[in-house]
Amino acid sequence: MELLECIHLSKEFDNKKILNDINFKIPRGKIVGLLGKNGTGKSTLIKLINDLLTPTSGDVLINGKNPGVESKRIISYLPERTYLDKGMRVADVVKFFEEFYEDFDSDKAYELLAKLELDKDMKLTKMSKGMQEKVQLILVMSRKADLYILDEPLGGVDPATRDYILDTILSNFNEGASVIISTHLIADIERILDEVIFIDKGKIVLTGSADEIRKKEKTSIDEVFRRMFKC
Amino acid sequence: MKFNFDNERPIYIQLVEQLRIGILTSEFGIGEKIPSVRDLAMLAKVNPNTMQKALAELEEEKLIYTERTNGKFVTKDVKLINNIRDNLAKEKAYEFFSNMKKIGMDENKTIDYLRELIK
Numbered sequence: 001m002e003l004l005e006c007i008h009l010s011k012e013f014d015n016k017k018i019l020n021d022i023n024f025k026i027p028r029g030k031i032v033g034l035l036g037k038n039g040t041g042k043s044t045l046i047k048l049i050n051d052l053l054t055p056t057s058g059d060v061l062i063n064g065k066n067p068g069v070e071s072k073r074i075i076s077y078l079p080e081r082t083y084l085d086k087g088m089r090v091a092d093v094v095k096f097f098e099e100f101y102e103d104f105d106s107d108k109a110y111e112l113l114a115k116l117e118l119d120k121d122m123k124l125t126k127m128s129k130g131m132q133e134k135v136q137l138i139l140v141m142s143r144k145a146d147l148y149i150l151d152e153p154l155g156g157v158d159p160a161t162r163d164y165i166l167d168t169i170l171s172n173f174n175e176g177a178s179v180i181i182s183t184h185l186i187a188d189i190e191r192i193l194d195e196v197i198f199i200d201k202g203k204i205v206l207t208g209s210a211d212e213i214r215k216k217e218k219t220s221i222d223e224v225f226r227r228m229f230k231c
Numbered sequence: 232m233k234f235n236f237d238n239e240r241p242i243y244i245q246l247v248e249q250l251r252i253g254i255l256t257s258e259f260g261i262g263e264k265i266p267s268v269r270d271l272a273m274l275a276k277v278n279p280n281t282m283q284k285a286l287a288e289l290e291e292e293k294l295i296y297t298e299r300t301n302g303k304f305v306t307k308d309v310k311l312i313n314n315i316r317d318n319l320a321k322e323k324a325y326e327f328f329s330n331m332k333k334i335g336m337d338e339n340k341t342i343d344y345l346r347e348l349i350k
Contacts, residue, residue: 031278171273190238192278211241211281220238 001064003028003147003178004049009058011044018044020202022058026178028146031169031192033210033221034182036199037229042182043080045199046151049180050077062147073102076145078136080152086124090135094120097139109142112172116164130157137165141172148179154188162188187222196221200229232258234275242277246285249275254294254305255316262307265295 002025009022019041036042047053051067062071097104154162173179198206217224236245253259272282289295331341
């Protein structure tokens with residue numbers, strides 16, 4: 001059984017098709033890039049997988065079942081926008097995660113926080129955007145999940161921080177787990193991807209192994225993407 | 232060992248090339264145990280699956296071998312390593328001569344030039 005499968009998945013808002021007949025499978029142990037320009041349906045797709053929206057038609061299957069209580073236990077999700085109460089200190093948020101998720105490993109979270117020199121007694125409001133994003137990512141990666149879904153994890157951070165974030169993802173995803181990274185910053189992450197899913201105007205326009213695509217097109221994933229979606 | 236990649240070519244092929252050079256330069260010594268797939272992947276900052284693929288390729292070339300319970304080791308076959316070094320040297324030398332030709336130096340001139348240069 002596949003870890004994640006989308007079958008003829010569509011989503012409409014006000015009769016407008018945001019996602020149109022999406023089909024793909026993600027097996028265990030893969031890092032997959034969900035790549036597309038802004039406003040092409042990436043976040044909608046991610047919300048459907050996380051049970052924050054319901055499909056207009058078609059199915060999302062996680063371990064063969066529709067999203068729900070069970071899937072939330074095994075999916076660690078980094079949303080595009082934070083839902084954390086910024087008045088909290090880092091240590092409070094860690095405690096919150098510890099109480100909320102059975103698979104949360106506080107020791108690991110503190111170890112990663114220390115490694116990135118983030119002060120556990122600092123309030124989130126006092127932190128820069130980059131620091132906040134690091135904290136959020138650490139929380140998400142400190143769960144022993146089966147599937148990590150990261151929506152624009154590189155969003156507002158500088159290139160040096162991007163490297164930190166990629167390192168953190170690479171060295172902390174559970175063995176046998178899969179990671180979905182949604183982004184439009186392809187050049188920065190393509191090195192760590194097994195597979196890519198290109199999405200445009202609510203449809204999948206290309207899927208495949210990152211290295212196979214490089215071999216075939218004799219260029220980077222970033223360049224393939226640019227050529228395909230030239231404005 | 233330091234790894235460098237461009238995004239234009241398959242990452243696993245670049246890994247194979249760089250690991251191969253690591254073996255030729257004794258960064259990974261003859262008969263030595265090499266780090267685990269995961270550790271190597273972290274070192275190169277690549278996906279463990281990609282590293283796995285690169286190691287499988289080196290295993291195919293017999294440059295490394297797997298001991299069932301102990302992990303992966305560099306070959307003890309010195310002749311094989313020398314062969315691979317020869318092939319690589321040949322490739323580099325042809326490339327060099329062809330580049331020199333492009334700037335108007337034929338083989339004899341190039342060889343004379345090199346002699347002069349290292350005096």
